[in-house]
Amino acid sequence: MTRGMSGFLTRLIALIRKETRQMLRDRSNLMVGLLLPAALILLFGYGLSFDVRDAPVAVVLEDRSETARDTVAGLSGSPYLAPVAVPDMGRAVALLRAHTVDAIVRVPVDFTARKAGGEGRIQVLLNGYDATSAMTIGTYIDGAIQLSVLHDQDRMGPGMDSGSTLGLVQRVWFNAASISTWYLVPGLLVLVITLIGAFLTSLLIAREWERGTLESLFVTPVRPLELVMAKLAPYMVIGAIDVALCLASARFLFHVPIRGSLGVIIVSSLLYLSVSLMLGLLISGVTRNQFAASQMAMLASFMPATMLSGFVYDIRNMPTAIRAISLMLPATHFMDLIKGLFLAGTVWPLVFKSCGILLLYLVGLGFLTTRTLRKRLD
Amino acid sequence: MTDTGFTVVAQGLRKVFVAPDGKPFDAIDDLSFRIRAGTLTALTGPDGAGKTTLMRMMAGLLRPDAGTLQVLGEDVSLRPQAVQNRISYMPQRFGLYEDLSVQENLDLYADLHGVPMEQRRERFSRMLEMTDMARFTARPAGKLSGGMKQKLGLACTLVRSPDLLLLDEPSVGVDPLSRRDLWTILEQLIEGENLSVIVSTAYMDEAARCTDVFVVNRGRLLAEGSPEDLSHRAKGLTYEAAPPPGMPARVLQARLIDAPDRIVDAVPRGGRVWFIRQPDCDEAALRELLPDTPFEPRTEELEDAFMALLREHDGDSGKTAEHAPAATVPQSKGDGHPVIVVRDLVRRFGDFTAVASTSFSVAQGEIFGLLGPNGAGKTTTFRMLCGLLPATSGHLEVAGLNLRKARAEARGRIGYVSQKFALYGNLTVRENLEFFAGAYGLPRKRAHARIEAVLKQFDLEPGAVSGILPVGYKQRLAMAAGLLHEPDILFLDEPTSGIDPMARRAFWRTITALAQDGVTIIVTTHFMEEAEYCDRIAIQDDGRMLALGTPQQVREQAGGDRAMDMNTAFIANVEQSRAALARKGEAA
């Protein structure tokens, strides 16, 4: 038994040494393993944002009265909007079509008159080209105008009754300013791990099949599990560096709070990293050719991880069938966990559930990958 | 070893593969045999005979569909790992990690086999010494020449002394010098460690060195026995004929090989022609075939028996492809003016000189052989001639032009068949040919006519997917594609590497016919006896030209006579030059 164990260890160490050397000697590997994540981190942190700033808005004052001016004055006060005065509707529409402005605020000729009767109307035209931004801009315009109206009423003095209205007091937990970076950056950790897993390991076995190196390796005392473990090991190190990179930049570069336990974040990240690397290995072992493996890796990693994991789009908004598919992705479970760990703190039931699911994936994928290496050519 | 004294015992073995067209075929068909322990056993047969399949089954990599296979007393289909722990196996293409160094490759395999440290030191130094690689331990395996890679593969396979060693065509694509080294290593090991070895090979001179020889064809066992026993089967059938003065040996050889009803096989040797008659063809019938040529019996060799066996087993299917009728007298070969002129050609890669100051010229209609060990600069010379690689310096002229600088149309005059199969594997034979017809800009009508012509000439199935053709057929297809546009000059880079003797005969028959039609042919090969087909040969080593002349002149330069085989002549030439170089180095 001890003999078997020491044989296992000698072989495993030899294989790990081999994989490490191969990894280090190919510069393109390190580029994908270290440079690409670094580039992604910067792009995510600085490049991607749902936060509207200085959205150009065309303001058409068909009613040129002071009341009308006062009402739209609030637009210039908003940090989110950049109003531009446009003489007529025709001009404004042309600007909207050319994407020079994102919205048109039109104050109709009869505005002052109607406002006096308490029925003032302002039209807002949005470009639905980008629904998300349009929605946000619409809300900002609305808010800015209502604010002006309130100020207006204040100036009129308390004589005007604001009425027994229901007001809303909003509080956003975890991300008080609703900064999208805060939820994009924890998601970035998921995306980076998914991508390097798919790209780095998806060619490893396929390449050995294509170059014929497996045939010689098979006829040695080596066991399939040893091959799988050895292929994982060096990339785990690269992945761990990437995890550290992501966490450090989240904390120090983007100042995203880490409210949960750092230890749990690290352990669960490494767990997901091994799932992701294993998935790449499985693709590699199943396809056995580099062309198909690279296409598969591309298809299986980036788009699902961006679109279906809850990274950008909330999976609760998805139809049941799609949500079921989304829940089959390991990325979804890790995404849920890591966002919670970053922004909410350590919620133990969630940690156990997500890590349990990831562990199941690891074992399942590991089993399948080992089978693709079961020392047979037919 | 096993009680029975046999390393491998096969009983009713069968392996069925499904061809990509969906039809199943028997790769191994009811095979039963026993291989004795402590012997060097050869497994030989034509391409597609099932040699590799059999090797893989013995290594536990393929599961038999029927029958039993015992290796070292274990049922290999039930306990493959138990067998794999005790054997060593070198596949056809040994999986060296090209980005790892020689030492790292050796270490890896030693670790995997659990070779203890103290044993390892002694073993490594012996292996490195035998393979003459001690100088290169730090070099990445990918930077070694083909022969060195093969030797390193063998060294990795032999990091420990196995109970059984399986070698699958270890010498394919390896030059004669490395091949000789490889066999020296093997023989030393067998002697020193009482190894049991099974080697598959297409070289009959290698099979002749073995204790037992198994001949397989189409998954069946044709014959087994010692080389002497097998050779005996051709006894009384082998002859040697001298062509009339002025006639190249290959013309006579062509005439003989074109008469398959009387002649089993014919090859040029030392300016003469060796041939085998059909058993039912008496000497009178031979005389009828060779009215003006004297011939005499010669001693039979293993290759003679092999050819006779296969022709007998294959029956009609062994027919040679159709050719232009072999002319008895060589046609006019043009005015003999040179179509290829190379003067002081040099190519350097960094500070490494791949081709050093090489000069030669080739006349129209000539068959010109370029020989040399792996890494001698043959392929580099070739690539420069075809315009694929710029020369560092020197003068280069093909059909009056430098192809690298000439207009694209000039490339339409040459045909090129590369070292490894370089056609589109997932296209059918016809689709490949149609593509090349299009690429060479053949008008539709002519393209159609030429495709039909080459399909017939090379006996190709137009609908077959080219990537899964047997090696010999791939080579025919490559030739067909290279000849589609009827080039004036044909470049062939190791066209017969890894091809069995029968396919090589057919191949060379085509070449000689082309030369007769005035096509100039430049060819490289590792089969030295094939140099006998050439009008002139050049031997390169280390980028330098060592010998240039007719095969006879080259033999003489090596200090041999007509009886000296080309293999020996080649090795002698290279070694003499290397020795001279070493002396010069010491003097300086």
Add this chain to the structure above:
Amino acid sequence: MEWLTVWLAQILSLCRKEFLAVIKDPANRTILFVPVLMQSVLFGYGATFDLTNVPYVVVDESRSATSTALLARIDGTGVFRRAATLETPAQIAAMIDAGKATVAITIPSDFDQRLTRGQASPVEVVLDGRNSSTAGAAAGQIGTIVADFNRSRGVHPAVTVERRAWYNPNLLTRWSLLPTLIASLSFMQTLLIAALSVAREREQGTFDQLMVTPLRPMQIMVGKLLPAMTIGLIQSTLVLLVIRFWFQIPMQGSLVLLYCCLIGFTTAAVGLGLSISALSLNMQQAMLYTFIVIMPMMLLSGMVTPVRNMPRVLQLATMVNPLRFGIDMARRIYLEGAGLSDIAFDFVPLAAITAVSLPLAAWLFRNRLS
């Protein structure tokens, strides 16, 4: 004249070969056409900011008729699903932490009294900011409900803002997103096909064979360009069909113009791929370089987040990103019915990318030595 026919015939035979080489393998056929269909359907349903199911919890300390009526309105939207009715605000944290609720609504005990007294009466809304988009959308929707509720109680604001959205009246994310997939889904795979095409010839040894034929590098480039483009256009067509007939999003613009744009876009993408390919020595390098190029291009394309939100430097960098213009053109033609004059500018960078990458690839093809 005759050389032209020969020239074209040579290219044609190259195209045929390239096309056959990719399409003959059943695995390739599957991998090139099935995932595109699957993804467009999946993302059409999955990638949405449009709220359909927001779990919320409520702490109703008022328990008045008004508060019950308000909650009934919220429940009545079908979007908000009450996950629990809590007793005290202290319980909210656990529900939100565990992800069981995205929104918590607290109605204070003096809610009704304040209203009767004619005072403004606040309702407290707590939002889970882990997904700021969902939080924002949910807040917006609750705001609308409350405004409607006020109106129904006879309280009018002095000014109403009427919102209308052009091209996408209900501001559905699906409408904005799907047309971008016409360009982005085919982008990844065609770029990869192009990138692998020359590298594969190098790795399989067919490269030399090709170079000794009378074909010129430019012909070889065109011969590799057209099949990859065809595959890209077929993929785009598949996505287009899914959008038009499965999701039934009305197409406003001209189909002819859309295809002209797609051709321009795909040419630039393939040109880029061929440059990568001519630069790489083997398929692995080609693939990894492609990944390195594709990932930033996807992120900086405006597909997920608008280009306008990016810092200036990055906005400039997107000028060399064909996907940015492909997406912009596809979306504007499809949704806005943009005409040629509206999107003419987008052709400029695409043409520039093609004009640089193709000759570069042809030059590298001949001069990059293995």
